[in-house]
Amino acid sequence: MTERIETLPINDGFRMPGEYEAHQSCWLLWPERPDNWRNGGKPAQKVFTEVATEIAKSEPVTVGVNQTQFENARSHLPKHIRVVEMSNDDSWIRDCGATFVKNDKTGEIRGVDWVFNAWGGLVDGLYFPWDKDDQVARKMCDLEGYDYYHTDDFILEGGSIHVDGEGTLITTEECLLNPESGRNFPNLNREEIEQVLKDHLNLQKVIWLPNGIYLDETNGHVDNIACFAKPGEVILAWTDDTSDPQYELSKANLEVLEKETDAKGRKLTVHKIHTPSPILITKDESKGVDQIDGTLPRQEGDRLAASYANFYIGNKIIALPVFNDPKDQDAIELLTKLFPTRKVVPIYAREILLGGGNIHCITQQIPA
Ligand code: KQY
Secondary structure (H helix, E strand, O other), rough: OOOOOOOOHHOOOOOOOOOOOOOOEEEOOOOOOOOOOHHHHHHHHHHHHHHHHHHHOOOOEEEOOOOHHHHHHHOOOOOOOEEEEEEOOOHHHHHHEEEEEEEOOOOEEEEEEEOOOOOOOHHOOOOOHHHHHHHHHHHHHHHHHOOOEEEEEEEEHHOOEEEEEOOOEEEHHHHHOOOOOOOOOOOOOOOEEEEEEEHOOOOOOEEOOOOOOOOOOOOOOOOEEEEEEEOEEEEEEEOOOOOOHHHHHHHHHHHHHHHHHHOOEEOOEEEEEEEOOEEOOHHHHHHHHOOOOOOOOOOOOEOOOOOOOEEEEOEEEEEEEEOOOHHHHHHHHHHHOOOOEEEEEEOOOHHHOOOOHHHHHOOEEEEE
């Protein structure tokens, strides 16, 4: 059995690597809940299978699945993908799974098990209960054989942070400093929140973007609006359409990024990745989702939080969500230029988007 460690990663010489550093493997969770995924999760399961299969071409993949779906998941997923029974409330392993840190001197990996409360608990959470999700991080660490740190009362989802691996983290005020989001603020103030992040991920600098993507139900996770392409280079979701509410949100973020320097004192280069045209839930899609008291409803005409920034950086691929939009091609070209050693694999991801997130949100890497 693995052990819970009571010290802090920063004092033990562990840091969170950038996603573009080498991975040992990747984890996903199998989608099924009918009040979030339409038609009993069947269309989403097809896309999750595609994402897992593409990622598995350059790193081992494990998929965690509830007992009742084990046979079904096993029959869909290729043999070389490991399927393990793991109780969960939904399939957002970026958020409920462990964040992994590495000691560069010894090569040792450890997990960080944050408190997960379904994006806001009883205040602003997206479903109840979430106790199975909250155990996922710990179970991943046990199965992989990694000791883990636990934050007793600090709530965090992995999709609300991105690191450059060299001491810098980006996040959003909309999520981490939102007094109505049911997380740590204002019980902890900005400096205290920064300190927990610095202690657990080994950081010297936190960059606060004001906003996430328009109407993101996670309270503006950074992984839907921005990420690092490499140290010193940030990709920012953008639109030139000044009539789109996204314009002001992205502009405010750009102003911060243009003024900021990172932990190493570098000015940041910003690459704009243009959002697709607004994507709305259709009547058919809405009808396919069970309406349950306590779960965020999916209503016809609601705009989805679509963004190309929500991609996964695999060892040899970029798993990129695309939407059959003219901007798909721009995103493919930009990422091909920014990640020259990786193949950009476009995956039609509307079904994941309908569940409230995208490819980055359903994946979690373990560093090599
Ligand atoms: O974007 C994410 N990181 C997760 C989205 C969760 C949506 C739950 N319905």
